[in-house]
Amino acid sequence: MSTRVDQQMQTQVEESDTLDRSIAGLDAISLAQSVPRLRRTRRAWSATWPKLAAIALALGIWQLLVWSGWKPTYVLPPPAEVFQELWQLLLDGSLQSAVSVTLRRAAIGFSIAIAVGVLIGAPVSQIKGLRTAVGSMITGLQTMPSIAWFPLAILLFKISEAAILFVVVLGAAPAIANGLISGADNIPPILRRAAKVLGASGPALYLEVILPGSMPSFVAGLKQGWAFAWRSLMAGELLVIIANKASLGVQLQVARDFNDSTALLAVMIVIFVIGVLVDSLIFGTLERSIRRRRGLIDSAG
């Protein structure tokens, strides 16, 4: 009798063991599929050369335009001259101080815009009545050209830092709020159900599930918000010129006043490069890492 029971237990243990091993085998097969990522240098190079080629092409077209004699060189100087000017601005330090004035404004304005965007976007995305009330208004604000706000901003805040920041925030915050709203809208319903089954509700549901689930769209909103903020800031610095604050906008204005097209183009290049760098280094990196973690990107890419 007891040997039979022993035998039965023995078979059960063996069966359990076979099951473990079968499952482990299947797991091993599916895990082995992941492809190793390309080497860092290879990846960096394959991401860089198309950009370099595009820059070379743009400079080439510019140079051809100069050579064609379409405009006299005091109006349209060749690239080499502009880069020389840029180097000069860098050497005498005026570029650095202008960039720091402008970037400081951008950082402050964009930070306020994030705060405002989140404070508006989060409740609007969750409360139906609020959504109906102001949802389309937010989109409306987003389409409003920022330059149209300046007369009001100057009336409200005089010629001051605050007037510029006001317009930067108004330019960027709606895009950021909209990113958060559409992020909440695009969370798969199954994840909401799963969260509710796990016992998440109220603030916990928002903080643990809806907010992290909204991240891809929120980052897209930040990216768009940055573009609006940077544009509004440049418009602001051209219109609202504050004494002793030689921002990039002021340099642009001064260059125009002196018909100094070389300096004008040099400053424009700086404005362009900063816009692109912030977009790709900060938001692009953020976006890529989010997509990779969520499996939305080919691991080899």
Next chain:
Amino acid sequence: MTQALSQAAPAIELLKIQKAYGSGPDQVLALDGVSLTVKSGEFVCLVGASGCGKSTLLNMLVGLDQPSSGLVKVEGRSTLMFQEPALFPWLTVGANIALALKLRGTPRRERPDRVNELLKSVQLEGLANKRPHELSGGMRQRVAIARAFAQDIDVLCMDEPFGALDAMTRDLLHDELERLWIDRSLTVVFVTHNVREAVRLADRVVLLSSRPGRVIDTFEVEIDRPRRIDTPEVAGLAAEITDRLRQEVRRHVNES
């Protein structure tokens, strides 16, 4: 097993459940007078054609939905698993389980050990730092099982949990689920449209009619465990249940 079951207290009691959507002439009756008692430790499969309100019923068992009339009583904690694993893609496998622990109030210090323990129970030890998208469908569904266990449940409701898996993985998960069910003395309510799967797993198969959902038949499965899905006994009973199901489906031709 059967002896023990007949004396066990009911884990789930459904009494004359009615569920209607909409109102007036457009009203749709999803469930019409469903009564069902599931004993503690019992494995019940609900089988029916589409539109039998299976998912509505499961939602009620975990409190995601309320009946229009009737009584739902569930003893202890219950949770629901879906056809999709529904893991949060922004969290690692371990963090997905840790979140379930957090939401039910497990102190932070205890979570890492519990996560490892739970992953071990579904043969996924050491994969806590993987992302859900790095795992196969079967592995993800096992993470979902571990996450369900993190809630310290007594009743596990499953809505076609293996419907999207390949046959080999599904068969292995049947064995795995059976083992976990016995080890943890769970009560399981398992919805499927796969009759063989139902017979492979269940102590009792409950057949539901469509539009509106009603209990039309119940089959006790008296086949010894461990079972296999490809034995003649399982196939025989499955054929009987399928015939009954088809008979029910044909009824709708005369109606329309």
